[in-house]
Amino acid sequence: MTNNNTDPKSRRAFIKTAALGVAGTAFLTGTAAFPYYNRGAQKKIGYALVGLGYYSTDLLAPALQETETAYLAGIVTGTPSKEKVWAEKYGIPKKNIYNYENFDEIASNKDIDIVYIVLPNSMHREFSIRAADAGKHVLCEKPMAMNAQECREMIDACNRNNVLLSIGYRLHYDPYNMEAMRLGQEQVFGKVVHISCGAAFRNSSKDHWKLQKKMGGGSLMDMGVYPLQAARYVTGEEPISVTAQGYSMRDPFHEINEAVYFQLNFPGGTIANLSTGFHASFNFLLAAAERGRFELQPYSGYGGIKGSSSNGEMQFPEINQQAAHMDDFAFSVRDGKEVRVPGEEGLKDMIVVDAAYQAIAQDCSVTI
Ligand code: NAD
Numbered sequence: 001m002t003n004n005n006t007d008p009k010s011r012r013a014f015i016k017t018a019a020l021g022v023a024g025t026a027f028l029t030g031t032a033a034f035p036y037y038n039r040g041a042q043k044k045i046g047y048a049l050v051g052l053g054y055y056s057t058d059l060l061a062p063a064l065q066e067t068e069t070a071y072l073a074g075i076v077t078g079t080p081s082k083e084k085v086w087a088e089k090y091g092i093p094k095k096n097i098y099n100y101e102n103f104d105e106i107a108s109n110k111d112i113d114i115v116y117i118v119l120p121n122s123m124h125r126e127f128s129i130r131a132a133d134a135g136k137h138v139l140c141e142k143p144m145a146m147n148a149q150e151c152r153e154m155i156d157a158c159n160r161n162n163v164l165l166s167i168g169y170r171l172h173y174d175p176y177n178m179e180a181m182r183l184g185q186e187q188v189f190g191k192v193v194h195i196s197c198g199a200a201f202r203n204s205s206k207d208h209w210k211l212q213k214k215m216g217g218g219s220l221m222d223m224g225v226y227p228l229q230a231a232r233y234v235t236g237e238e239p240i241s242v243t244a245q246g247y248s249m250r251d252p253f254h255e256i257n258e259a260v261y262f263q264l265n266f267p268g269g270t271i272a273n274l275s276t277g278f279h280a281s282f283n284f285l286l287a288a289a290e291r292g293r294f295e296l297q298p299y300s301g302y303g304g305i306k307g308s309s310s311n312g313e314m315q316f317p318e319i320n321q322q323a324a325h326m327d328d329f330a331f332s333v334r335d336g337k338e339v340r341v342p343g344e345e346g347l348k349d350m351i352v353v354d355a356a357y358q359a360i361a362q363d364c365s366v367t368i
Contacts, residue, residue: 042069042334043334044069044070044071044330045069045070045071045113045114045330045333045334046070046071046072046073046074046096046111046112046113046114047064047070047071047072047073047074047112047113047114047115047116047139047326047330048073048074048075048076048096048098048106048112048114048115048116048136049061049072049074049075049076049116049118050075050076050103050115050116050117050118050119050127050131051076051077051117051118051119051120051123052075052077052079052082052086052118053118055118055141056116056118059302059322060116060118060322060326061086061089061090063320063322063323063326064323064326066320066323067323067326067327067330068327069327069330069331069334070114070326070327070329070330072090072092073092073096073111073112073113074092074096074097074098074106074109074111074112075092075096075097075098076097076098076099076100076103076106076115077097077098077099078099078100080099083097095109096109096111096112103127103130103134104130104133104134106131106134106136107133107134107135107136112136113136113137113330113333113334114136114137114138114139114329114330114333115127115131115134115136115137115138115139116138116139116140116141116168116326117131117138117139117140117141118141119141120209120210120215120216121141121143121145121146121215121216121217121221122146122209122214122215122216124140124141124143124144124145124146124150124154124216125145125146125150125153125154128140128145128154128157128158128165129153129154129157131163132154132157132158132160132161132163132165133157133161135161135163136163137163137164137165137329137333138154138158138163138164138165138166139165139166139167139168139325139326139329140154140165140166140167140168140343140346141167141168142167142168142169142225142346142349143216143221143222143225143346143349143350143353144167144343144346144347144349144350145216145346145350146216147350147353147354148347148350148351148353148354150350151343151346151347151350152347154343155343155344155347158343164329164332164333164339164342165339165342165343166325166329166332166339166340166341166342166343167341167342167343167345167346168325168341169229169325169341169345169346170302170321170322170324170325171226171229171230171300171321172233172325172340172341173319173321173324173325173328173340174305174319174321175316175317175319176296176299176305176306176307176314176316177230177233177296177299177300177305179294179307179314179316180230180233180234180285180287180294180296180299180307181233181234181236183234183287183289183294183309184233184234184235184236184287184289184294185233185234185235185236187289188289188292189289189290189291189292189293189294189309189310190289190290190291190292191268191269191270191289191290192234192235192270192287192288192289193269193270193271193288193289193290194270194271194272194273194286194287194288195230195231195234195235195270195271195272195273195274195285195286195287195288196272196273196274196284196285196286197226197227197230197231197272197273197274197275197284197285197286197299198227198274198275198276198282198283198284199223199224199226199227199275199276199282199283199299199300200219200223200259200275200276200277200278200279200280200281200282200283201223201278201280201281202278202279202280202281203219203253203278203279206252207252210222210256210278211252211253211255211256212255212256213255213256217255217256218256218257218260219256219257219258219259219260219276219277219278219279220246220257220260220262220276220353220356220357221353222276222278223276223277223300224260224262224274224276224353224356225349225353226276226300227272227274227275227276227285228262228264228274228349228352228353229345229349230274230285230299230300231264231266231270231272231274232348232349232352234285234287235266235268235270235272237266237267237268237270238266238267238348238368239264239265239266239272239352239368240265240266240267240367240368241264241265241355241365241366241367241368242262242263242264242265242352242355242356242359242365242366242368243262243263243359243364243365243366244260244261244262244263244356244357244359244360245260245261245262245360246259246260246360247259247260247261247277247279249279250279253278257360258277258278258279259275259276259277259278259279259280260275260276260277260356260360261273261274261275262274262275262356262359264352283297283298283299283300283301284296284297284298284299285297285299285300291310292309292310292311293309293310294307294308294309294310295307295308295309296314302321302322303318303321304318325341328340351368352368355368
C-alpha cells in the first residue's frame with residue numbers, strides 16, 4: 001500500500017468533487033455532511049492516542065465519540081494517573097493501555113489499527129517510526145517533524161512497513177478551506193496574484209515545550225504551518241523561494257521565534273505574505289485574484305469559520321474537523337480510500353520551514 005497523493009490533477013478533481021459534495025449537503029452537520037461516511041456497518045477501526053495532553057484530551061478523544069468508522073481503542077501515556085481516568089471515562093481495557101517504554105508491544109494488539117501521535121514535535125519522528133515498525137498505520141500531528149529529513153525517514157518507515165501515514169491537517173476537511181482550495185486551484189476568479197494569511201495568538205505560557213527549540217517549539221512550527229499550508233493549497237503549487245524575518249520581543253520567548261513574518265514566491269507568479277506568532281491574536285486568509293477575491297476570517301479555528309468571495313457570503317455546514325479526518329483516514333485503512341492528507345503534505349511544509357529558518361538566520365532570500 002502506498003500513500004502518495006502528489007498528482008495535482010487527481011487532487012484538483014478530488015477537491016472539486018468534495019467541495020460540491022459539501023455544498024450539496026449544506027444542512028447536514030458533523031460527519032453526515034460527507035457522503036462516504038454511510039457505507040454500512042463494517043469493522044470499526046481502533047485508534048490509540050499517544051500523548052494525552054491538551055489536543056488529545058480536549059479535541060481528539062471527544063471527536064472519537066462522534067466518529068462512525070473509528071473509535072478510541074487505546075492510549076499511550078507516560079503519566080500513570082491518567083490511565084485510570086481515561087480507562088473509566090472511555091471504557092478502555094487495561095490491555096490497550098501502554099506507556100512510552102512498553103509501547104512497541106502494541107504490535108500484537110489487534111484492537112489497534114491506527115496510532116495517532118499527539119506528542120511534542122521533537123517526538124513525532126521516533127514514535128511514528130516505532131508505530132510503523134509495530135505494523136500500525138500512523139496519523140501524526142502537525143508539524144510533521146523537526147525538519148524535512150525527519151519527515152522523509154517517517155515516510156520511508158511507513159512505506160517499508162506497508163502502513164499508511166497521514167498528517168493532522170484538519171483544515172483539509174473544513175468546507176470553507178476546501179472552498180478556498182477550489183476557488184484558488186480552479187482559478188474561478190482568474191489566477192490568484194496575492195495571498196495574505198496570518199495565524200497567531202497571544203501566548204502567555206511561561207514554561208511549556210512550545211517555548212523550547214529542542215522540543216520543536218516556536219511560532220513557525222506551531223501556528224506558522226497553517227498560513228504556509230493555506231498558501232500552498234490555495235495556489236496548488238509549491239513555493240520556489242522564501243524570505244523570512246523572526247522576532248522575539250518578550251521573555252521567555254527568546255529561545256524561539258515569538259513571531260515570524262515570511263514571504264513566498266510561487267512558480268505561477270503568486271506572492272504570499274504570511275505571518276504567525278505568539279505575540280498577538282489574529283486569524284485570516286485573503287486571496288486576491290485577477291478578477292475577484294475570496295477571504296476567510298477566522299479561517300483556521302476548530303469551528304466558527306466565516307468566508308466571502310466576489311460572489312457573496314459563503315455558507316457551509318459546521319463540521320467536526322477532527323472526527324472527519326479520523327473517519328476518513330479510517331476509511332483509507334479499512335477500504336483503501338486514497339489518503340487525503342498523506343505524509344508528503346507534511347514533508348512539503350517542512351521543506352519550506354527549513355528554508356524559512358535559513359532565510360531568518362542568513363537574512364536572505366532562499367531558493368527552494
Ligand atoms: P501538550 O503539551 O498539551 O501535550 C503534550 C503531551 O505529550 C502531554 O500529555 C505530555 O505529558 C506528553 N509528553 C511526553 N513527553 C513529553 C516531554 N518530554 N515534554 C513535554 N510533554 C511530553 O501539547 P498539545 O497542544 O496537545 O500538542 C501536541 C501535538 O499536537 C503537537 O504536535 C501540536 O502541534 C499538535 N496540535 C495540533 C493541533 C491541531 O489543531 N491540529 C492543536 C493543538 C496541538
